[in-house]
Amino acid sequence: MAEVLRSLRLSGVNGAARASVWALGAEGVALTLLAGVDRLPEPLWCHPELSARFEELQFTLGEGPGPDALRTGAPVQAPDLARVRTDRWPALLPAARELGVLGVCCFPLGIGAIRVGVLTVLCDPDRPPGEQQYADATALAAALTVACLDGGQDPRRGEEPAGPGMDVPQASSLHRAAVHQATGMVSVQLNVSMEVALLRLRAHAYADERALGDVARDVVARRLRFDDDENGPISPDGGKG
Known part of the structure; x- marks a missing residue:
């Protein structure tokens, strides 16, 4: 994870997905930013494809650990979705199981009341993240937050980044x-x-x-x-x- 954080400072966040999966020992990762005047979640990168499909599922349903993390500004840990109450995410849980996603932890990107995005980490319930992985994911989310805020002007307006940190999605290139x-x-x-x-x-x-x-x-x-x-x-x- 120290190598990943160094690479973020040197060359920005694009292309960091695969390295983040390896460093966290995760099943997948996804980085989503809030973009546009309507502040909709916009995927910046995902690895592997399962992460992208899960992010699209959360976006379509409007529920899950990612939306909860964005709303509360606090990490949401659900490393074993089978143990989550069915009434917490009633639409997401069966759909995630069908998709093959068994565990998820989400870490919000933001400072104070400012929310800029969320880092989603897919987990294997048979190998739940330990304290070190949790600390690494928290550090990665913090570094991504700094990169976003330092690399652009106001991320809430989707402005062109002024530095090499993070490429905030622009209206013309939104997925x-x-x-x-x-x-x-x-x-x-x-x-x-x-x-x-x-x-x-x-x-x-x-x-x-x-x-x-x-x-x-x-x-x-x-x-x-x-x-x-x-x-x-x-x-x-x-x-x-």
Whole structure:
């Protein structure tokens, strides 16, 4: 982990995913930042692919250790998801099990009331993280926070970084650009806040068992629109969305 932290100071965070997995002895890691004016979680890097799929699952459902860590500003440890109460993350737990994710620990990136992102670490319940791994993950999250705050201006506005630390996602390069755009479109269609619009998108994605990004792309392409609370989502050809 000392080598990983040194590399962050010298060359920034991009490409650190694989080294972080090795240093933490984890099943996977993912780094997600809050980007754009709507402050949606935006993945910066993940390794291996399972980490990316789990991050997309948390984003679609809007629940899990990652969202909890972002909301509270405190680490959330669930190294064995089978031992978590079913009512804590009712939608996530069965979906994570089906995905093959058995344990997760999440560490928020931030200072005080400022939240800039979250570090997600996938765990093997048969090899739960020990005190050293927990300390290493905490140190890594702190280093990533400093890199984010030092490498840019205000990360909450998604501005171009001024230094070599962290490449804060820009609107033109967001992996979830369609979700950002669709949230704004649904907000206008329903005359509701961005937060409520995102909840409506998530509810539709969950009901249809689809990824949130796929639903968002339908909204952006005008294959799906949210007319009002009574009628719900509809497709332009008159069929239900």
